[in-house]
Amino acid sequence: MIFLHKNKRYFSAFLGILILLSSINISSAEPVFEIDGKSVILIDYNSGNIIYEKNSHDKLPPASITKIMVLLIAMESLERGTINLNDEVVISGNAAGMGGSQVYLEEGEIQTIENLLKAICLRSANDASVALAEHMSGSEELFVKKMNEHAKELGMNNTNFMNVTGLPNEGHYTTAYDIGIMSKELLKHPKIHDWLNLWMSEMKVGKNKDVVQSLVNTNRLIRDYEGANGIKTGSTSEAGFCLSASAKRGNLQLIAVILGCETSKIRFNETKKLLDYGFANYDSITVGRKNDLMGKVLVEKGSSEEVEAILERDACILLPKGSEGNLEKEIIISESILAPVDNHEKLGELIIKFNGKEIDKINIIAKNSVDKANFKDMLKKVFDNLLKK
DSSP, X not given: OEEEETTEEEEEEEEEEEESSSSOOGGGOOOOSOOSSSEEEEEETTTOOEEEEXXXXXXXXXXXXXXXXXXXXXXXXXXXXXXXXXXXXXXXXXXXXXXXXXXXXXXXXXEEHXXXXXXXXXXXXXXXXXXXXXXXXXXXXXXXXXXXXXXXXXXXXXXXXXXXXXXXXXXXXXXHHHHHHHHHHHHTOGGGHHHHTOSEEEEEESTTOOEEEEEEOSOTHHHHSTTEEEXXXXXXXXXXXXXXXXXXXXXEXXXXXXXXXSSHHHHHHXXXXXXXXXXXXXXXXXXXXXXXXXXXXXXXXXXXXXXXXXXXXXXXXXXXXXXXXXXXXXXXXXXXXXXXXXXXXXXXXXXXXXXXXXXXXXEEEESSOBOBOOHHHHHHHHHHHHHHO
């Protein structure tokens, strides 16, 4: 059904879906069971909705989960082309001297960025993390500054990094909530999954590359849990045993973060409990995808007669499994617009409601720009109209 009102075109569609509750407020979900960890959060990757949380804003040491930010900055740099996987990195004495988890790099040896990333993802190598940071920023200190700046940009308001490794350092802290934010950002980069999903690999180290390091993923969920696809473990005597884990089944992808467990076994078992709960009780419903065509808008006095209207981002809704309910989708698009039209200019909105309550709103934007019509364009339109008669 189409309704016209003041140059707007309204389309309404109703989807029947299975739900558990008569109303939804996922973001303030009450804990339904106890998780053995100091700080915990379970979120839906697609919508960002919180399914479960416990002390999720408490500032705690994250150990090697710190390296998620290292990986995120590296992936963004790769996609911008400021670094390449085949770039050669000369290992400094500072990097080679890192303690804790490492791949035993030697001062003066050369490694590719790809090998360093693999070592970070699988072995959680401190020496590889420092080497990568020094190569990208000139020093670990400058790279840490970039980490903190990016954390603020992402809204990680309770995070402060002091190093790239997560080794104990006064003033180095974050929260389960903030880790969820940077974990979600990291998973957006397709290339990172090449390493996060690896269970075992090898790496040659040393100046002569005469030593082979066997790399086994520290995140055992990759092998033991259906759908697991990341992300990062961490442990120190100060932080306890920590984990940021991701798993996907069907359309539903979940991120579970747990900090401060007493043993490694506990962190994995409790994370499985979180993920099991999410998959058993929730579904992710895709209402629309980024760049989906939502309609066409007439362009007045433009070089083109119309512009395609597309969805600005994915529209995915997290819903409890269970009994019936109604999801309402309303598309509001301008009937016409005066040139010029900017690329990605807002042309309307997709409004999603559940049981009459608005739960999401996504902009509908112009697929491309349209300039004002010049004399040649106007002349062509006149001739085209004459030919149609």
